[in-house]
Amino acid sequence: MINRIFAWLTDGAHWQGYDGIAARLIEHLGYSLIAVLVAALIAIPLGLYIGHTGHGRFLVVNLAGAARAIPSLGLLLLAVLWLGPRFNGDIAFLLPAGLVLVVLAIPPILSGAYAGVEGVDPDARDAAKGMGMGGSQVLRHVELPCALPLIMSGIRAGTMQVIATATIAAVVGLGGLGRFLIDGLAVRDTPQTASGAILVALLALSVDMVLAMVQALIVSRGLTGRYKRVKTFDPDAGVTPPAPALQHVA
């Protein structure tokens, strides 16, 4: 079986064409990128605003939990069946599917951005205000950079959710690597199904690793604890004069 999967994956013909691996991979990445981008554009400003002002805190806290309980497959099929007939052509499944991808990516990014700002050291915030920073300066210079680790965690979680759901969305006709799984299952083409699964898993892992690298690049080393170990020369070390037995009263 392993040999047959390997053979399927290494067959050059499977990589080319509009329905080849390369094209499906690009489709999958494309959908995911657009969905995460749209979700981030909505969720990050909203999360920062809620974290900064404290307005609507209950919304975020409850939304993240509730979103987790909603089955993505059910939501997807419901959206396509309900919204699809209102549109013609590819839009009939592209729009509802895209909408669901965005909707599913919003809660983790939103709660990451909110929790990031919420968790900023109150003393740092107080000091920033005390030195004359206005609200937007505090946000830009202190809250946003300090919230970056959690914002990035949110984006990574949201991206994984989107890649997984985009796979399932092949059921409603969406392209991407999910096609190999869904079509393979339908025609009982086991090597194709298994290959698709491996490709999807690899895609998810690679994207997460890329995001992890981006995170390492943009998050200050002061927050991650990954500072260069500076060896400083201390001229006084080792040659401390013997302390006098009598202590001088200052």
Next chain:
Amino acid sequence: MTWLGDHLGDILGLTVRHIYLAGVPLILGLFIALPLGWLARRYKGLYPVLIIGTGLLYTIPSLALFIMLPFLLGTKILDPINVIIAMTIYTVALLVRTVADGLGSVPEEVNQSATAMGYQRVRRFMSVELPLAVPVISAGLRVAAVSNVSIVSVAALIGVEQLGSLFTDGFDRAFLEPIIVGVISCVALALLFDGAILGLTRLATPWQRAGEGSS
């Protein structure tokens, strides 16, 4: 809503299967995550290895995992054991970190005084550290339970019957009602799991409420 009335029996059956497929991995996952979490806590070098490793497992999309497992395990693709194992993997992936952090939340002075009173390592873990870590572990377990219920429904795509089958049936017949009933049942089941864990935690940690009402 005649469809609902005609299919109550089926829905109940699917719900029971759903509870089984989502619930068993929760228990299995917890029992695997406890020792792993303890190891991650005990040996500092293991912590990043275990956290990154389980984190990678968690990134694998569920449908891909459902399909790959039969090849890795030699099981039949329709065998529910694949779903059980996949969900157990996700549960462990979520809980190892929670257990490690939960044990880390136990105040050091409590551990020190337990040791000073003569608790041996295993005894101390069972009767001091673990109980005190329950609130944190329970929070992680609730997250795992709710997402398990949701992810299990994807197994309908590989033909393993549970509430998710209502989604595919409805979609195939272009019929909204089963899908809506399925979504509502799934959410209700998730809330049920969540509430059950919350209730058990409250029973297991009476000291958490000790301060309530006095102020």
Next chain:
Amino acid sequence: MIRFDSVSKHYPDGTKAVDELTFEAPTGQITVLVGPSGCGKTTSLRMINRMIEPSGGRIWIDDQDTSTMDETELRRGIGYVIQHAGLFPHRTIVANIATVPRLLGWNRARAEARALELLERVGLPAGFARRYPAQLSGGEQQRVGVARALAADPPVMLMDEPFSAVDPVVREQLQDEFLRLQGDLGKTIVFVTHDIDEAIKLGDRVAVLRAGGHLAQLADPAYLLAHPVDDFVADFLGKDRGYRALSFQGSPAFSLTQEQTVPLGATPAQAAGAARDGWVLVVDASRRPLGWIESGRVKSPIKPEMLHRGGTVATVGGPLRNVLDAALSSPSRRGVMVDDEGAFVGTIRAHEVLAEIEERARPELEDQEARA
């Protein structure tokens, strides 16, 4: 000068954090607000840079009413140091210190040069510049906090329990260096603490507040110790007030007793020859006192670890408290006195110091009449 004019802070739920507070913090001096928790000292401090808006009264800086000033401009002209320093964890030390200059539009090079200069000023090595706050100890972070507040050279500094979160040894170091720094800079400082000893040590003037934001007493430390206005202030000042007040009285030119001293490595015979009443003082090559030793116990050439470690030394002309303490703490009962370079000049007995104290006029008592 900062002037509080019937300043109040009342909250909608009826709590009065500060009630009709009136006092002045003179230019170039340290005014300490001290009191138990809930006395409104932090609220009062934060009303100066309008982190909290007063609900009544006015606060003046020189002759400007702060409520009419632009909030941002007001704060940029005031250095602000808080308990846990509040450094920005994502910025290096040098970037932290350069924050306000950068906000004021200085170019990077100038702001960093200024930051490096301040780093040295607060006693941190230049090697710390590129580190992050998490790499520094609490005391070091607090020094950075002070440097950051000084960066734009504001005439006014507000300090809210800046040294409370560090251990006692470091705290004392930070206090000493803070006083030295203030000696150079002469800022107008309002300093909040709950620690009366810190208040007495640092304050040119000390304002004792009681719960509800009432000013119980405002005076210089010596006067405060001598004349607590009521039981609350007296209790808050604590015990040993008479002794502690001696910190604020200089000593006269005592006629000191000359001592024969011995160097390290002196033989038992040399020690016995120099000893008086069984004790001899050991000094180093610059005649700095090292410690006392009982001549009868010297069986071999004197080594540092054989010296008695209990005594303190006092500087000629220094506070009476130090002179008395040197005498009281000396194993030979002879207090060791040194000159400004730390070289031994002679000894003094406790009864001689006490005689001086007894004879001395009570300047703080005269003060009372002057102030009454």
